[in-house]
Amino acid sequence: MFVLDSTALLATWGIAWSLRFEGTGWLESAWRGPAAYHLLLSVPMWLGCLAVFKLYRRAWADASIDEVKAMLLAVLTGALANISLALFLLPLLGLSPTRLPLSVVSSSTMWSMAALMLPRLLARVWHLHRRQRQAGRGLIPVLILGAGPAGRLTARELAEHPELGMRPVGYLDNDPSLHNLMIGGTRVLGPMTELATQLTDHGVRQVIVTCANANGVMMRSIVQVCEEAGVPLRIMPPVSDILSGRVALSQLRPVQIQDLLRRAPVQTDLLAVRRTLGGQRVLVTGAGGSIGSELCRQIARTEPAELLLLGHGENSIFEIQQELQKSFPLVPMRCLIVDIRDEARIDDIFARYRPNTVFHAAAHKHVPLMEGNLPEAITNNVKGTRTIVDAAVRHQVDRFVLISSDKAVNPSSIMGATKRIAELLVQRAAIATGRQFVSVRFGNVLGSRGSVVPTFLQQIRAGGPLTITHPDMQRYFMTIPEAVQLVLQAAVQGTGSEVFVLDMGEPVRILDLAKDLIRLSGFREGEDIEIRFSGLRPGEKLFEELSRDDEQLQPTGHASVLRARLGAPPTGLTYQVDLLVQKALDRAEDGALRQQIAELVPEYIALGTTHPVAAPAPLTLVA
Template identity: 60%
Template sequence: RLAVRAYGRRTRANAPEDARRALIVGAGAAGEMIVKELLSHPHLGINPIGFVDDDPAKHGHRMYNVLVLGPLSEIKELVARYEVEEIVIAMPRASGQVVRQVVRSALEAGLKTRTVPAISDILSGRVAIASLRQVEIQDLLRREPVSTDLDEVRVLATGETVLVTGAGGSIGSELCRQLARLEPAQILVLGHGENSIFDVMAELNERFPHVTSVGLIADVRDRERMRQIFQRYRPYSVFHAAAHKHVPLMEGNLAEAVTNNVLGTKNVVELSAEFGVEHLVMISTDKAVRPTNVMGATKRVAEQIVQQIAETQGRNFVAVRFGNVLGSRGSVVPTFLRQIGAGGPVTITHPEMRRYFMTIPEAVQLVLQAGAIGRGGEVFVLNMGEPVRILDLATDLIRLSGLEVGEDIEIRFTGTRPGEKLYEELFFDSESAVATGHPKVLRAKNGVLPIGLSTVVELLIDGAHRGWADEQLRAMLNRIVPEFQIAATEGAELVADAEIAGA
């Protein structure tokens, strides 16, 4: 033990007595930078006593007199041997799997973990390398950084007028941020809720003062209002993110799901074709594949509307399908964090529930890339990696909060909700995945559209406006999307057949 303490003093002779003994994970460029910063700034109160790294060639070597002690698998043993008090992850490009391994080793040793900022933030000078932060759930799900072909993506926006619907939402607002970096002539920031649009406008005006942002309060279901906007501004590109997305809510508000997700999309897509929009990208969801819920079924109809107009009118209109995004409003991570903050329980519908996850910026980068790749009528699918078990996600969040499952926070299983399925899919059987020029964007080769799609869609919208019973609307959705799994009554199917016969 005395030898261990002596080694710690040798690594940093000017360290304060109360400096925390830190093990640095990663003996690469970031690790070297963090050790240099910590040695140069004793007031930070961190004494780097050693590195761990999985590269055997680095073992036994020193950087700034700090020894590379061994591989990541020995973290727990090294923590005990060298009386480590803190773990610092200095691998800004490490995968989520590696970060999870380090965090779990640290938690088993009773230590919390901090990490260096993203490498882009360090290189840009926005933050210092020594600006350590707590590990967050995004770090545990981290994947290889998305590379974007900026020259290809600039075609969508640079010097042009761009319209974003649903711009006050999580995806819509991030679309506005990333599009602003492409230096468009103006961004039309359109949404139904004035408060969220106000917030997005304030941020854009502060961060991108050279870009003209126009706040538009409008409902995509109001065709005349949308027509006025298209006629006045003549957008070059349209990103359609406006939609109802919450599965259980839409099960109980079926007509709203139809009018917003189907009629709203129909209005935006048809007006885009009428007013010569060059590029349209509709945001879709993995829940549109073999949907078991109203939200997914209505989004599948929206995909078909985009495909039909793109194919019949030769327009460069596409849809992009992806899974859950971390941190979006009403999503699972903020819900779990709220439940943890309240002392629990954390509620999960089923122990085997799995979902695909992406960060919001990553998803939007790939949406833009897909929009640039698209030629018309395609549904693009983002490579979401491997699905994550929700139980594992909840457990990691609880432990990152310094608590233990069962001791401090209970996990309670509540049963699957209406319209939920355990596993999401990204393709229909009738679709085939085709590679594109980007490794994380796949093209789903669409199946044949239903015969008489336009007529049945009109009937569906009319039924929603006329107050049809939910069973009738479900039956009509099933006619358009046969894969939609419903428990419709025979009577409801007869009513739907009668409506079609009389059309």
């Protein structure tokens, strides 16, 4: 390249002077001396600029935007230096009686810039062309959904790596300003609504989704069109994972149920969470559960002084301990096997380890099971919560976060009613102490133990049928990481006696969820896998709600997190809770326990009462 550049600069110098004088007559004129000095100084100057920007230490066959930037800076610097030399430096040094002709200066500069850039660009183009020819003509045509940064990265990688076996034929993007434009050599064919047409017109054999903001409705439509056309659909990993090296672009994954339900992902103020929990002693109850274990993972990233893992099941606690010790070897942690109803043991733990923050995730959560086991639901969810809250108050815990549920709103189940009582206990403690004792309320969590998605997948593996209680049943859904991010955000923003609610978008019909899972598993509804309706189970509602009518939802510093200001807890709460717990311990009749719960939670819809049949009203914010 050095020899080629030297030759090109010599040639452009001669061409510039010859064009100016329309021949070689200038060699016999008074301009011969200044022209010679121009040559002797300009060529080393150009080569020096290229060397300064390290253009001779770059692999131009694999050039990227970084090489292009360096090349542009080098030639622009050289151009300015060449102009300065011809117009000012040569006369100043006495090497020319006057400035060189402007036509010579301009043409020599432009020809030199072109001569230096063109071979490098050609090297890149030729290398790419040669690799594509070597790969043969067996590349399958691929359509990329999304012409943003992720889509452009995908198209470029596919074009530069034919060994992946794919050739991008175009983009589809809903931004009208991009339609019919060429981006990196690949055309934006039109909007997403033209997917079916473009699949046929271009003989597409695979579709890659790269748009991270695709909502559930859009993903459902894309999946349906691809299935009808018989075209495989893949999801590109997040660009952050690719750039960090956690995954490669070749690791395209199949569509998952989360993609069909997803909203814009909840983002947490990680700096605020780290500032709140870093260097603190943090206790997580139910640490072996779905939510509890994810809490431990995310809290460990904040570098707490010590992480206390409290749970009743030794196997689940052992599993999360092994995982955390491998992923976060520098975080001190301690495993505590204990029943949260054991008041003496709980008090001893708080007295010995003095946690600064408590996340209370331990609870019985299965609605139908708790309907048949009222004493267990009451002693665990109510007495256990009271035990943890009272210990936190006695030992001056700074922050307490209760993991609640949308089923605590106008509850129709024992599980929901006991969660509502747990919220009242936390609110009472916050009012009494003035500390940051708050509750976090959210809907169903995808992939948690015993939840609907793992149950449906198990039924699909068994060949069906999928059992659904009612065709109109709807639920709010979120992923486990989203749920935990909400919990952590509550710990940061809570001031006391509040309930935090996640704006979870629109609820999802369980029937639609079942149909999606059947399709994603490669089966056909009604032909391969049957769906059966079994009727509402005890304690179930058709629709869940996230707040009561008397709870005023207010915005917080987080776009997706809302704050509900609650009214004063009922008078005689302590006495009523003591009475309920004692009746549960005495194994009173279910009717008596339900009546006692109804006195504590007047909005509780007793067993056998007609369930609501109208969808809940959308969330309303109060400024």
